[in-house]
Amino acid sequence: MKKSYIYIITNTYRTTFYVGITANLSQRIIEHQKGIGSKFTSKYNLKDLIYFEEFTDINQALAREKQIKNWKKEWKLNLIRKLNTLQI
Known part of the structure; x- marks a missing residue:
């Protein structure tokens, strides 16, 4: 099966997420x-994965993407902090 990924990228200051x-x-x-990723990411200089x-399963990936997109910023930060050692 072909793999799919959902991802979050941000800018240097971690103020905007995509x-x-x-x-x-x-x-x-x-x-x-x-x-050249998207107009939104170019506009806000979002480059950091x-x-x-x-x-x-692409359907699971699509559902997860929609779920995370509807989350509050703090929920996204908690998800990122939980699995990364980055200081956000």
Whole structure:
């Protein structure tokens, strides 16, 4: 089965978050870093990958992306802190 990923990227100051979905995480992050990922990520200079989850079912990935997009910022931060050692 083909893998899918949901991911969260942010800017240097960790003030804005973007939740996305892709089948090729490394390529998608390169696109964001080059400023061609999306207009929103380019506008807010979102280039730092701080969280991702891997799925084998695209429908599960889509559901998880929608779930996280509806979360409050603090909930996203708690998710990131739980699995990362970054200071946000």
